[in-house]
Amino acid sequence: MTLRSSDIIPISEARARLTELAEDVVGTGAEKVLTKNGASYVALVDAKKLDYYHALELEHAGLILLSEAETALNQVLAGQRMSPAALDQLLAD
CATH class of the missing domain: 3.40.1620.10 (YefM-like domain)
Structure with a gap:
């Protein structure tokens, strides 16, 4: 607008x-x-428009989450995994 x-x-x-x-x-x-x-x-x-904007934000967040889950699943299926120790090290940094 x-x-x-x-x-x-x-x-x-x-x-x-x-x-x-x-x-x-x-x-x-x-x-x-x-x-x-x-x-x-x-x-x-307008409050109704604000509610609509908030619903769009939630929908967008859900789509991003689904996209990330799909990426992770494809990586697992392709054998691209990280050992628990490597993950712990990455999260500690």
């Missing part, structure tokens, strides 16, 4: 307009970036 200049608001201004900004975020799906001293500080995002 592209931010418009009207979606970037100084945090000092946002204090006075919080209800208006929240209604815009929920009503239009816009995201607002609040700035502090000219730099991005915090964002206003």
